[in-house]
Amino acid sequence: MVQQELRKLVTNLFFLAIILIPMLGFRSTTFEFDRALKTLGVFAAILVFNLVVKLIRGESAGPDPHKVPWSERARERLDQVPKIFTIGGLLAVAAIFPLLANNYMIDVGITCLIYVALGLGLNIVVGLCGLLDLGYIAFYAVGAYTYSLLNLTFGLSFWAALPIGIVLGMICGCIIGYPTLKMRGDYLAIVTLGFGEIIRLVLNNWDSLTAGPNGLFGMKRPALYYPSFAEDGFGWVTYYLKSLPALYYLILFLVVFIIIGVRRLDNSRIGRAWVAVREDETAAELTGVPTTWLKLLAYALGAAFASVAGAFFAAKLSYTNPNFFLFMESCIVLCIVVLGGVGSIPGIIVAAFVLIAVPEVFRELENYRMLAFGAIMTTMMIIKPEGLIPASRRLRSATHHTHEELDDSDG
C-alpha cells in the first residue's frame, strides 16, 4: 500500500510540475526556476503531509464517514454562540471600522462590501437554485449604466434611479433566464457567458448612448436629504455623500439590507423550493414546484441585487466604463460564492473579505491574485466542494445522517 500511495504521490507531483514550471518558471526572456519550484514545493509538502497522515492512521478506504469535518464542527461551534452576539459584534466592528481606518482601508472596505453584495446575489442563482451563471457581472453593468444614464440625461437622483435600475436588472435577468429554462449545467454556463459578453460588447459599441470605451463620467454621488428650518422657512437640504466614510456607511446599509433579504428568502417557501430545484429538478417538478417560475425569479432577484451594487459602484466612482465588467469579474464573484460555500451567507461574507482584502494587503502579490483565484477554485472543488463555511441546510442534513447511522449501530 505504501508503494502504491508513493507512486500516486509521484505521478501527482509530476503532472503538477508540468503545469506549474512553464507557467511560473519562464519569463519571456529569462528563466526563473526558483519561483516555480517554491510553488511546487508547497504542493509537494501538502501532498506528502496528507500521505503521512494517511499512513499513520492506516486509512486506505478513504475518510471516516462518522467523523465530522473541522469546517462543520466550526460551524456548529458558531451556532452555539447566541446569534445576537455574533451578528451584533460583526455589525459593531463594521460600524466602528471607518473611525479607526485610513481612507485607503475604507476604500478597500467599500470594495469588499460591493463584492459581498454581488456574491449574495449570485448565491441566489448558483447557491440556492443551482443554475451556473457565468455572465453575472452583466447585471452589475446594467445597474451602473442605468444610474449613470438616468443621472446624466434626466438628472435623476441615486434613490430615484435605484428602483428603475432594479427593475431593468430584473427584466434583463428574465431575458437571460427565459431561453435557458430548458438547459442544464454546461450549456447554461456557456449561454450566460455569451449573454454577459453581449451586454459588455453592446455597452462598448453603442457609442451614441454609452460613449463606448471612454465610459460615462460626472454622475452625482448619492445624497441624503434632511429638513432645514432656517429663517427663510422650511426646506430640504441635499447632502451629497462625497467622503469615503459616508459612502462606506451607505454600502454597509445596502449590504445589511441585502443580507436580511437573502436570509428571509432562504428560509421562506421560495428558498426551500429553490433548493428542491437544485437538488433534483425533475422530482421538484413532479411534486408540484413551479420550476419555470422559480428559475426566472432566481435570475431576476439575483440580477436585482447586482443592479443595486452596480448603481452604488457607478455613483461612488462617478465614472463607469465597459472594461469594469469583464468576464474575469464574473469569475471573481463566482470564486467568492464557491470558496465561501455554495448557499452559505456567512461563508460568502468571509470569502469576499479573504479574496478582495487579502490581495490588497499584500500589494506585491497583486499580479498573482487571479492566478491564485484559479488555483483556489480548482483546489476547492477537489478537496472541499462544500466551501469554507458550508451552508447550514447542508450541515443539518449531514449531521442528521450521522445520527441515523449511530442509531443503527446502537440498535
Place this chain on the structure above:
Amino acid sequence: MELSAFILQQAINAIFLGSIYALIALGYTMVYGIIELINFAHGELFTAGAFIGVIVLTALQAAGFVESHFVLTMFIVFGLAMAYVAVLGVAVEHVAYRPLRNSSRLAALLSALGMSIFLSNGMMLSQGVSDRPYPQVFGLDAIEIMGARITNGQIFIILLAFALMVALQLFVHRTRLGKAMRATAQNRTMSRLLGIDIDQTIRITFMIGPALGAAAGVMVGLYYGAVRFDMGFIFMIKAFAAAILGGIGSIPGAMLGGLIIGSIEVLWTAFLPSAWKDVTTFTILITVLYLKPSGLLGTSASEARV
C-alpha cells in the same frame, strides 16, 4: 475588384478562418463526447500552443534555419507546440478533472473554469501582458486566381488544417484506439465492462484535442502576426459555438460548425460594422442552443445530455 473576385476572396477567407475554428472546436467536441465536460481550459491550451510556436520559431529564425530548411522548420514548430500542449492537456486532466470524474457536474465545471483562469494568468505572468510578435516567415508572395489573392501562408495553413482533420478522422475510424474512444463516448460503463481502459482512452482524448488546438494556435499566430495571453477566450467561445452548431460530440459536426461560424464572421465583416461581429457569434450560439440543442449533425443522444 470584380464581384466574382470579391466573392472568391471572401470564400477563401471564410474557409481559412473556419478551418481554424474547426480545429479548436474538435478539441471541445472530443472531450465533451467522452466525459461530458466543457473543457474551459481548452482556450488556454490553444494559447499555450501559440506561445510555444512563437518561442521555437523565433529561436529557429535567429539561427537562420528558416530560410534554409523551411519545411523542416514548420515541422519542428508545429510538432513541438502540439507535443507540448498534448502533455499539458494530460496534466490538466490529471490534476483538475480526474479527481472529479464522479462528482457533480457543477463541481467539474468550476474546476475546469479555475484551471482556465490559472493557466491564462500563468501565461500572463510568464509571457507578459503585451502582444508577442510572430516572425513573418511566409512573406507577401501570393497567387492570383480570378482576381482574388491567396497568400502562401493561407494556402499552407488551410492545407495543414485539412490534413490534420483527415488524420483525425482516420484515427478515430480506422484504429483500435479510435474505436475505443467511440465506444467510451457511447457508453462508458459498458466499455469498461468490455475491457477498454477508460483512463487511457480519456488521456488520449486529452492529448489529441489540445494538440489540434495548439496547431490552430500556431496558425493564428502565423497569420495574424501576434499572440497574447488572453486571446484564447474569444477563440474558445467561437469554437464552442461551432461545436454546438455542428452538434456537440460529433467530429464532422465540429468541422461543419467551424466553417459556418467562420463564413458568417467573414460575411459580417465584409458588409456590416466589424465591431458587432462577436455579438453575432454569441447570438447564433444562444439561438442554436435554444432552438436545436442537438446541433446540425448531432444525435438525439447529444440532445438528451443537454
